[in-house]
Amino acid sequence: MKILDKYLLKTFLITFATVFVILFFIFILQTIWLFIAELAGKDLDFVLIIKFLMFSMPRIIPLVLPLSILLASIMTFGNLAENYEFAAMKSSGISLQRALRTLTVAIVIISFLAFIFANNVIPYAEFKFTNFRKNIAQVKPALAIAEGQFSEVGFYNIKVDKKSGENGNFLTGITIHKKSNTGDGSKIVIKAVDGELISSEKSSILQLVLNNGNYYEDIVPEKYEDRQKMPFAKSAFQKYTLNIDLSHLNPTNVDENNVTNTNTMLDVQELRYTIDSLNKSFKTEVVSYAENIHLRTGIPNTQPIYLQDTLGKYKSVPEDILSLYSLDQQSNILKNASSYLTSTNYSIEATKVDLANKQKNINNHLLAFYDKFVIAYACFMMFFIGAPLGAIIRKGGLGLPIIFAVLIFISFHFINTFGKRIAQENGMTPFLGAWMSSFILTPLAILLTYRATNDIGLINMDAILAPVQKLFKKLFPQKKQA
Template sequence: MKILDRYILTTFIKTFLSVFAILYFIFVLQGVWVFIAELAGKDLDVLTIVKFLFYYSPKMIPMVLPLSVLLASIMTFGDFSENYEFAAMKSAGISLQRAMRSLIIFILILAGISFWFVNDVAPKSEYKFVNLRKDILQTKPAMAITAGQFNDLGNINIKVDEKSGDRGQHLKNVTMHIKSNSNFENNTVIKAENGELETEDGSSILQLHLFNGNYYEDVSPSKNNNASQNKLPFVKTYFKKYTINIDLSEFDNSDEEKIEIANTASMMSVNQLNYTIDSLNNNFKDENKSNLDNLELRVNSQLSNQMKTKKDSVSQNNSDVIKLVDDQSRNTKIQIYRLASSNVESIFFTLKNNEQAMFEKQKNINRHYISFYEKFVVAFSCLLMFFIGAPLGAIIRKGGLGLPMVFAVLIFITYHFINTFGRKLAQENGIDPALGAWLSTLVLLPLAISFTSKATKDRGINSFDNIIYSVKEFFKKIFNKKQHKDVKHTTKHN
């Protein structure tokens, strides 16, 4: 490797690693903010929190890696242009393509590593992350209850003063309010000196054992007794042990978790996705054919039953059916029409249900297709962002974290918005999943070609400088006019 290639590659790698570390840390902190409700005040040990973040962090790679390549490219080549290092290279006969050669090889290697990561490492990490979130309430039953405050568990509102034990399962001074299913009022209050939480592996049922307490329940006064209307009677019962079963799955309203658990496509590699997609497509075709066959059989069966009630042998065609109905009495016609209307509504309801079920199956297939293509999109996006950032850095001739950061954020927001839009549209069967997954790269590909062409031919530098110069002059004129008016107004006032 020549000295120039080593210098360019070393400068880029240092910038890339610095940018990647900062952005990765920011995105992981954003993940902590998203799941703060699951982590804060739940008596989790440090190891569990570290595992939670460790399993979550690999899903940030598809966003952090392209942005890091883009920003590092703009900063590195912006520094080269700003310090006239590119001018020295060009005077020595070294073109932009020649300067980018070592970095192109590095980006190709990085793209291969990113594909391996999202294909092998990320699915396993996603699987462990989802199962860790799913099992946290089972392995840590105390997570459902925070000491010193009331906690809503479905129709139960519970407060404990203290928790102890290796899993926080022992409770002290338990107060519970149970809401009525009819009027949602707190008609039942339970107070106990001690309590204990218990769960079994693989079960979503949380058992709460209460010891040495009282059970209070309001009693509605009799409507016929006017004297009792101003009284509020209740029933009090003492118990030594009282057990309540709480179904945690009923009040787990984390929509994001349900989506992630359902979306098993993110836990598969390319080979697994390829096999699963083939199986899902075959199942979709078989079920669609089965629905059509069942519908046809149902229509023919109902038509045959209606005709046989009046006549044993009638050919099944429209003229025979119309003639058969016309020959009947008025009451019989009304019954036939009502029966036919009921059958049509039943068939229509079946069609709507089948349509909805098949649409959900198609969405599941689309999710697997999108996950399949995205593994290649992540690798290609690294190369795409490099060919956008490197020539753009040479054009704007600014290094550091100022102007390059602005351009990098704008380009990445555009990329991320188009990518999200394409995925959602493809998942809802609006466009082909392949187009939805590759839409962001297809939109930005002409930008990469244009920037690379302009920077190579030195056309973009002058034109971009002219644009910046024009903008500067425009704001300078506005500022000077405003300053002149202020001075003039001050002079008149004096």
């Protein structure tokens, strides 16, 4: 490796490492802010918080890595151009392609490592992160309830005045509001002097044993005028056991998590197998339901329909089949047919929703499959956007390069998110949705590399201003001097 290659590689890697660390901590702070409700006021010890952050860190890499490469490449080549080092290289016969050779190899290695990371580390971290959030109350159930404030635990809002015991399992001054299934507030209130939390790591049920309390329930009378009296029922108890489903401690519903989030916990081989199984199951269900609907009609596939007359002979069914029946029979037939059509329509609509959810699940798995390759290509593409852009703008440091990097990355991230959302709803193929941002920005990388290689510049102002100057000369011709 020549001295120039070592110099360029060292400069780029130092800048890349610095930018990566800064951006990584910024995104970590964003993660803490997003999950502050789960961390604040829960008496979490330092070890649990570190585990929480460690399991959430890998998901940040797909955002931080391409942005770091983009910003580092702009800053590196911007500094070289600003300090006339590129001019010295060109005067020595070293072109931009030659200067990019060693760095291109380094970016290919980084892209390959990014794919390995996305295929192995991120799925494992997602699995641990989801299960950590789900099972945190099973390890220390008192963490789900904070002192002096209402804590939402599944269908209950629980407030305690004080917690005691080694794990905070013993509660004093308990007030519980149970949510209404109809969404019209809380109609059940439970107050107890003290209680105890009992849980097991093998069970998803958290038991709250209450001692010496009262159970209040609002009663809604059938008559409207009686509702203004606000009647309620009150009962006292010495011991009352409340069972709480721990799956509700995770803001993401566990059943939905199995449908929409497990795709991020699988590697490429597992995703291929899962996608193949889901597609086969989807096609089988569609064919089975279509055959079931057809069988419910009672109409044969190919054989013509014949009716037997009073003489025992068969004749084809007339077009107006209702004319064969009396008016009362016709009325009953039409009512039954209308009822059957309504029932069938409801069945079809429900099945359409179910099939749409299953198709969305398949699309999410396909998007997760393509994302593992997109992140590797994004690293490669961002380098060939940033390096020639830095050579063109000839500005290093943290000023103009940050502006360009943020604008390009926001465009990349917005297009990527937009494409995935449309692909999830089956508005486009998951392949196009996942690769849309790469397809749009790749021509920009090619254009910038071409212009930087030929030393054209970012914008040819002469090509823009020349037609305007000609127009002004025609509109306002200069007077000839005598």
